[in-house]
Amino acid sequence: MGPLEGIKVVELAGLGPGPFCAMMLGDMGADVIRIDRIGGHFMNANPRLNSHNRSRRSIALNLKSPEGIDAVLKLIDGADALIEGFRPGVMERLGLGPDICLGRNPKLVFGRMTGWGQEGPLSGCAGHDINYLAITGALHAIGTKDSGPVPPLNMVADYGGGGMLLAFGLLSGIISAGRTGQGQVVDAGMTDGVPLLLGGALSRLAMGAWEDERENNMLDGGAYYYGCYECSDGEHISIGSIEPQFHTLLLEKLDLVTAPEFADQHNRDTWPAARAKLAEVFKTQTRDHWCDLMENTDVCFGPVLSMTEAWEHPHNKARETFIEVGGGMQGAPAPRFSATPAATPTEPPLPGEHNDEALADWGFSDADIAALKEAGAL
Numbered sequence: 001m002g003p004l005e006g007i008k009v010v011e012l013a014g015l016g017p018g019p020f021c022a023m024m025l026g027d028m029g030a031d032v033i034r035i036d037r038i039g040g041h042f043m044n045a046n047p048r049l050n051s052h053n054r055s056r057r058s059i060a061l062n063l064k065s066p067e068g069i070d071a072v073l074k075l076i077d078g079a080d081a082l083i084e085g086f087r088p089g090v091m092e093r094l095g096l097g098p099d100i101c102l103g104r105n106p107k108l109v110f111g112r113m114t115g116w117g118q119e120g121p122l123s124g125c126a127g128h129d130i131n132y133l134a135i136t137g138a139l140h141a142i143g144t145k146d147s148g149p150v151p152p153l154n155m156v157a158d159y160g161g162g163g164m165l166l167a168f169g170l171l172s173g174i175i176s177a178g179r180t181g182q183g184q185v186v187d188a189g190m191t192d193g194v195p196l197l198l199g200g201a202l203s204r205l206a207m208g209a210w211e212d213e214r215e216n217n218m219l220d221g222g223a224y225y226y227g228c229y230e231c232s233d234g235e236h237i238s239i240g241s242i243e244p245q246f247h248t249l250l251l252e253k254l255d256l257v258t259a260p261e262f263a264d265q266h267n268r269d270t271w272p273a274a275r276a277k278l279a280e281v282f283k284t285q286t287r288d289h290w291c292d293l294m295e296n297t298d299v300c301f302g303p304v305l306s307m308t309e310a311w312e313h314p315h316n317k318a319r320e321t322f323i324e325v326g327g328g329m330q331g332a333p334a335p336r337f338s339a340t341p342a343a344t345p346t347e348p349p350l351p352g353e354h355n356d357e358a359l360a361d362w363g364f365s366d367a368d369i370a371a372l373k374e375a376g377a378l
Contacts, residue, residue, distance in 0.1 A: 001343040002029020002333075007174065008362075010075050011056070012096075013037060013351075014085035016129075016154070017162030017190070018113040019052035022083050024167045026055030027333035027342050033358050035072060036060045036351035051330040053348035059359060060352030060378065067377035069095050071359075076101050076108060078362055080177070081170045085113040088123050098185045108183040109173035113166050115157070117189025129154035132161070132190040138198055144215045161193025216268075218242065224275035225250065225265065228304055235287035236304035237294075239278075250299045254281055352378075 007030040011022040019034075026032040034053065038060050047053060061068040073096070076082060082101065084091055091097050091112075098110045115132050116122040122135075130151045133139035138157075143150035169186035177183045195202070201219070204210035216222040225241045241250040247265050251257045261274040282290065287303050294301040305313060311322045311329055323332045326347035333342040355378055359369050372378035 001341065002027070003337050003340040003342075005029040005340070007031065007081070008079045009033070009081045009083065009170075010072070010079045011035065012072075012082070012084040012086070012091075014083075014113070016052075016085075017158045017166065018083050018085035019050075020159050020163035021111070021113065021166040021170070023052050023055055023345075024163070025081075025170070027345055028337075029340070029342065031361075032056035033075060033354075033362065034058045034349070035063075035075075038062045038352075047348050047350050048326040049328045050348045051325065051328065054325055054330070054345040055333075056346075056349070057354035057358040058349040058351050059355045061372075062377045063094060065375060065377045067372055067375040071364075071372055071377060072096060073101070073104060074364070074368075075362055077105050079105065079108060080174050081109040081111055083111045083113065083166070083170070087126075088112075088114065088118050102183055102185075106183055107177045107181060109170050109177060109186060110183065111166050111170045111173075111186045111188065113162060113188050115162075115190045117192060118187045129157040129190070132157035132194055136191055136194040136198065138194050140212075141198075141201060141214060141220055144221060149214070156197060157190040157194050160197050162188065162190040165190075165193040165196075222268070222271060224271050224278055227275070229279055229282035231282055231287045231290060232284060233286040233288075237282065237287055237290050238302045238304055239294075240300035242300070246298055246300050249297065250294075253294055253297070253299060254278075256281070 004025060007025070009022065009025055009030050009032040011018065011032055011034045013019070013034055013036045022032050022034065032055070034056050036058050047058075061071055063069060063072070076096075084096075101110055102108055112118060114123070115127040116125065130139065133142075133151070133156055134149075139149045139151070142152055166186065166188035169188050173184055173186050201210055201217075204217070205212065210217050214220065218226055221227050223242075225239060225247055228236045228238050230236055239250060241247045244265065247262075248257070251259070251262055256262060256277070259277060261270060261277045264270055290301070291303050295303070310316055316322055320332055322329050323344070324330070325345050330345070333345060336342075356369055359372075359378075360366075369378065
């Protein structure tokens with residue numbers, strides 16, 4: 001089931017954005033085989049609770065043995081795409097580089113997930129989401145004047161500018177290969193993806209409508225009408241009353257239509273006083289009170305919920321936005337398709353759980369599988 005039914009993907013086990021990309025493809029019906037390493041790091045944590053590993057099968061191979069590498073190459077022969085997230089040069093040293101793989105399977109789309117990209121001064125260095133945000137200007141813009149830069153979890157570079165970018169690249173490559181018969185390498189570097197996500201801010205900067213200073217703009221916490229406020233119970237609410245009609249409705253709900261602080265919404269000089277006034281008002285009542293007053297209206301309002309609270313929000317429950325898989329709550333497959341809906345994700349596999357089954361489905365004979373076991377490669 002799903003729009004990608006019939007697409008076959010080989011994933012070399014990794015962390016973060018690579019598995020996230022494979023999860024997205026698997027959720028949409030692609031047949032993804034995850035190659036876990038025997039005795040490797042990925043065997044240690046509880047695999048059943050790792051949502052990024054769902055919707056696919058796992059085989060465990062010894063990639064230090066020639067038999068294990070041969071098995072990977074045979075899988076690649078029948079694949080539409082490959083996902084790997086090693087540092088540049090590792091796949092080549094394993095004997096699994098693009099030249100070898102594309103030589104065997106010219107239609108293969110070879111997806112490479114890294115932080116810095118395949119070339120450049122930093123390409124061989126270790127890094128994490130926070131570092132990729134730092135050098136692209138994104139981290140500088142997130143936070144307050146008092147707090148300094150604040151890491152937005154690891155969602156922006158790892159998953160938005162990384163895993164989703166690679167998923168888009170792989171599907172673009174598969175469409176191209178279907179048309180031309182020629183596969184290619186997809187170089188998905190997070191430091192390339194993050195600036196795309198910064199497009200709105202960069203556009204405003206080019207137009208002279210964005211100041212390159214933290215908490216001084218409409219969408220970075222500078223504007224009083226786009227931000228979070230504390231309530232009397234210590235909880236928070238969010239408002240995003242940008243458009244004039246939504247701004248007017250906010251003031252009507254709060255009985256502040258005639259308050260002088262809000263007379264000129266886009267006058268930055270008045271923002272501090274307006275923010276202080278809203279902070280004073282919102283601190284007088286609980287979060288539930290403000291939900292009763294403004295939720296389900298055009299104020300552009302939302303309570304700031306914890307992750308566990310979010311599971312129980314009526315809108316999320318109505319859309320089944322969160323689902324239980326493998327004993328943990330996870331986001332449901334998205335986006336949603338009318339004609340080819342995604343199936344319920346299968347639980348994250350144990351490493352090597354599908355050795356015989358998956359290899360047989362991908363063309364390995366019983367003798368092939370037995371030989372891999374005999375060699376200690378499977």
